[in-house]
Amino acid sequence: MNGTGAATAPILSVDGLVVRYGAAIALEDVSLEVGRGEMVALIGANGAGKTTLLNTLSGILTPSAGTIRCAGRLAHVPEGRELFFDLCVDDNLRLGAWKASSRDPARIYELFPKLRDLSRRKAGYLSGGEQQMVAIGRALMAGPDVLAIDELSQGLAPIVVQEIGRYLVRLNAETGLSVLLVEQNARLALELCARAYVLETGRVATHGPSALLRDEPAVRSAYLGGHVTT
Amino acid sequence: MSVLLQYLVTGVSRGFLFALLATGFVVIYRVTKVVNFAQGAFVVLGGFIAYSLLGAGVPQGLSEVLAVLASAAIGLLFGVVTLLGRMSTIASLITTIGLALLSEAIAMLVWGTTPLTYSGLSGHDLRFGGIFVQPQYLLLIGVSFVVLASLWLLLDRTYVGKAMTACASNPYAARLTGINVKAMGLLSFAIGGALGGVGGVLIMPLFPITYDSDVNLAILGFAAAIVGSLTSPTLALAGGLIFGIAEELVAGYWSQANETAVALGLMILLLLWQSQRRQQAAKLI
Incomplete structure (x- = not known):
């Protein structure tokens, strides 16, 4: 099987997902698919349910209805990085492999050479961009088939976001890793991913190829600031 | 001079007992954020179980090892009760005090x-520089140090x-990486129990224990753990030795x-000093 593109069976498919917090409904009938080797964006405003969706995918939350099918391992890069601040970079990476067979972080250092020099530094003392690299590296240590990243760009300088974005695209191209990128920064997400879903108050409002969504008036005004100059 | 030396030897041995208790506080607190005031009960129960096993004719070494294992099991049980459901930190602290009272009654x-x-x-x-030291003191110091x-x-x-450190540092991220945070918490309680048990079986030949010795032991162990802000095992050891020696000198x-x-009084001074330092650090930021 040379699974390139979304034509083959999806690596991750979510169907009719409903998640509640007590009486409040956080996700209502959400369905989406990520193909093998595909990079898919999930955009939406604060409180749209993006983080809830990722926490449900990684088993932290239990859905009240719907199904999640993942034909492989999913690793979750949480919003705000959530590193083990008291431990060094190397330990953070190794702990990512808690359920995996290999604990050797060499491949992460190959991907993010910057981290090799920082390997003995405590994670709490790193810059935001370095922390995001450790967070991604830690998730990659689980040997995932799908990487779900929550708010990649949060709190980072645009130039750092561009750098990490390039790493992700390279990783996707070289290893065929599927990516589900959750972002408030819609411009960035649509640039990195070929396809996108738009989440609004717990529902999928629209979805399709990024090139088409970029031109949709509703998406432009709500997520791209209305006055797109590019 | 030789009197002072005698007090020091006794103080260091008591210090290691407090250090075992303090380290129990530290290990449990680091992983679960619970301050386990039942820590002294592990010493009492561990010592008493060894006493009963000896009385039943079980060889000394085996009795003591079995008593330590029993203490670990009691620690595990206390962990199950304390970590049951999702209690607030204050509720779990009260639970540990309840468990301490219950084990006193038992x-x-x-x-x-x-x-x-x-x-x-x-x-x-053994003779050291003009004083005589019971071998049990050396056993207590040596075994505690190795443990x-x-x-x-x-x-x-x-x-x-x-x-375990990861669970303390970021429980949410620990769950995401697949670490069973609750199991790590239970493990820390079992370790805390075993540490108390080790202290109990080693101290009992030197200082007789009563059913209610646990309160004093827990308070002194807690005081020693405070030296390391409840998180540093090495500073908890230092704290244990400080309190052990101070106690013997005052008594002597x-x-x-x-x-x-x-x-x-020493503990309160330490707490004041630490909060002062923290305020100064906060001012610098």
Whole structure:
């Protein structure tokens, strides 16, 4: 099987997902698919349910209805990085492999050479961009088939976001890793991913190829600031 | 001079007992954020179980090992109760005090109210610079040191130890990486129980224990743990030694009635000093 593109069976498919917090409904009938080797964006405003969706995918939350099918391992890069601040970079990476067979972080250092020099530094003392690299590296240590990243760009300088974005695209191209990128920064997400879903108050409002969504008036005004100059 | 030396030897041995207790506080607090005030009960129950096993004719070494294992099991049980559901930190703290009272009651029912002791390591007293030291003191110091050093290695150098630190550092992220946070919390309680048990079986031949010794032990162990802000095992050891030696010197040169009061006074001074430092650090930021 040379699974390139979304034509083959999806690596991750979510169907009719409903998640509640007590009486409040956080996700209502959400369905989406990520193909093998595909990079898919999930955009939406604060409180749209993006983080809830990722926490449900990684088993932290239990859905009240719907199904999640993942034909492989999913690793979750949480919003705000959530590193083990008291431990060094190397330990953070190794702990990512808690359920995996290999604990050797060499491949992460190959991907993010910057981290090799920082390997003995405590994670709490790193810059935001370095922390995001450790967070991604830690998730990659689980040997995932799908990487779900929550708010990649949060709190980072645009130039750092561009750098990490390039790493992700390279990783996707070289290893065929599927990516589900959750972002408030819609411009960035649509640039990195070929396809996108738009989440609004717990529902999928629209979805399709990024090139088409970029031109949709509703998406432009709500997520791209209305006055797109590019 | 030789009197002072004698007090120091006794103080260091008591210090290691407090350090075992303090390290129990630290290990449990680091992983679960619970301050386990039932820590002293592990010493009492561990010592009493060894006493009963010896009375039943079980060989000394085996009795003591079994008592430590039993203490670990009791620790595990206390962990199950304390970590049941999702209690707030304050609720779990009260739970541990309840468990301490319950184990006092059980200890009183089973073993009575008279102080218990058994003979420790046999052999002649050893002579050091004009004083005589019972071999049991050296056993207590040596074994405690080895136990504390191996625990430090476990926490700092092994994968499981790092996972335990990860649970303390960021429980949410620990769950995301697949670490079973609750199991790590239970493991920390079992370790806390075993540490108390080790202290109990080693101290009983030197200082008789009663069913209600646990309160004093827990308070002094807590005081020692505070030296390391409840998180550092090495500073907890230092704290244990400080309190052990201070206690013996006060008892020796002043009055035994004042030893706990002085130790608690020291603890309050330490707490004040630490909060002052924290305020200064906050000002710098």
